[in-house]
Amino acid sequence: MxxxxxARFDTFDEAAEAARRLFAEGFTEDDIHTFYINTxxxxxxxxxxxxxxxxxxxxxxxxxxxxGASALGLVFALLGGLIAARLAASILLxxxxxxxxxxxxxxxxxxxxxxxxxxxxxGAPPAPDAHPDLRQAGVMLAxxxxxxxxxxxxxxxxxxxxxxxxxxxxxxxNGKWEDFDPLEPPRRTGSPSMAG
Numbered sequence: 222m223x224x225x226x227x228a229r230f231d232t233f234d235e236a237a238e239a240a241r242r243l244f245a246e247g248f249t250e251d252d253i254h255t256f257y258i259n260t261x262x263x264x265x266x267x268x269x270x271x272x273x274x275x276x277x278x279x280x281x282x283x284x285x286x287x288x289g290a291s292a293l294g295l296v297f298a299l300l301g302g303l304i305a306a307r308l309a310a311s312i313l314l315x316x317x318x319x320x321x322x323x324x325x326x327x328x329x330x331x332x333x334x335x336x337x338x339x340x341x342x343x344g345a346p347p348a349p350d351a352h353p354d355l356r357q358a359g360v361m362l363a364x365x366x367x368x369x370x371x372x373x374x375x376x377x378x379x380x381x382x383x384x385x386x387x388x389x390x391x392x393x394x395n396g397k398w399e400d401f402d403p404l405e406p407p408r409r410t411g412s413p414s415m416a417g
Contacts, residue, residue, distance in 0.1 A: 228383025289330020297322025
């Protein structure tokens with residue numbers, strides 16, 4: 222595994238300027254890989270699109286839909302039955318009221334449950350199944366470095382305007398970070414003195 226230092230830039234021109242600064246410090250073209258990272262959710266990991274099988278915030282939504290449909294369906298059926306009895310209307314009114322209640326209940330129940338993990342109190346530790354730290358969209362400049370040149374590389378990237386500077390261990394082959402995974406949470410470093 223190779224040591225890789227990477228930073229995000231807003232444009233390819235900014236990344237090219239950072240690459241020029243790295244060349245001036247003795248890094249070679251085979252040490253630099255520049256590529257674009259899509260917005261989260263647009264990495265097309267699945268045939269129908271998206272990055273994940275399901276959104277973590279949707280957990281339990283089907284239970285809320287069933288509970289809401291049952292509760293409001295029953296309430297609307299009872300109300301429809303009372304109205305039908307008072308007005309001597311047909312049983313179709315009761316069935317229609319129950320259907321409307323079930324539909325509205327399913328919607329309200331699912332919406333009530335979905336996203337409850339995000340509505341935590343301020344300061345509470347994040348849930349283990351919460352959204353992981355994601356990389357922002359932008360131009361990524363990845364640099365293959367030796368441990369001795371790690372601090373220099375991060376310093377140059379930071380001075381060139383690089384954001385979200387991170388360190389990783391990965392497979393560097395033919396001048397590219399071959400096993401880069403945009404969904405893997407980044408290990409950001411900050412200034413070279415904060416390296417871990």
